[in-house]
Ligand code: IMP
């Protein structure tokens with residue numbers, strides 16, 4: 525893997541551990557919605573890989589949709605502002621919705637999404653996040669299905685990016701950048 529400049533990657537969560545945990549989370553969703561249908565909404569682009577793996581392990585009738593939002597600029601800092609870049613294709617009224625995110629960080633993105641999606645009257649709205657960085661929380665948001673709780677480090681891989689790069693890494697890695 526070619527790295528930009530002096531960027532360094534250190535594995536935080538290995539692919540095998542991710543696979544195992546994704547299966548466990550899917551089992552929990554399967555148990556919680558036994559006999560019902562679940563509608564998974566992936567938050568683009570970071571959640572696309574997590575959602576793809578997760579949905580295949582859920583043993584229920586499922587449907588999927590995507591939303592795209594932007595909360596971060598090009599780098600590591602949140603702008604604090606959330607914008608919808610792509611809305612859902614279809615109504616979620618009366619559906620069991622699981623909102624699928626790559627990482628729950630400050631909570632600004634999910635807080636905003638939960639607010640706008642609740643207005644559309646789903647039957648249930650739950651949050652699945654592969655990663656959770658609770659130490660960074662600004663808004664009070666809790667994941668119903670959390671893969672891993674991690675320390676306050678900037679991570680990439682398994683869907684997560686730094687300036688659109690590294691989404692294809694199979695492990696979740698801590699990215700360190702050279703001092704500016
Ligand atoms: P929040 O709104 O601060 O909770 O941030 C949510 C979004 O910020 C995530 O969906 C990610 O796209 C991005 N983000 C937060 N932390 C990281 C990280 O460590 N690596 C890569 N992206 C991150």
Ligand code: MG
Pocket residue numbers: 570596685
């Ligand atoms: Mg991102």
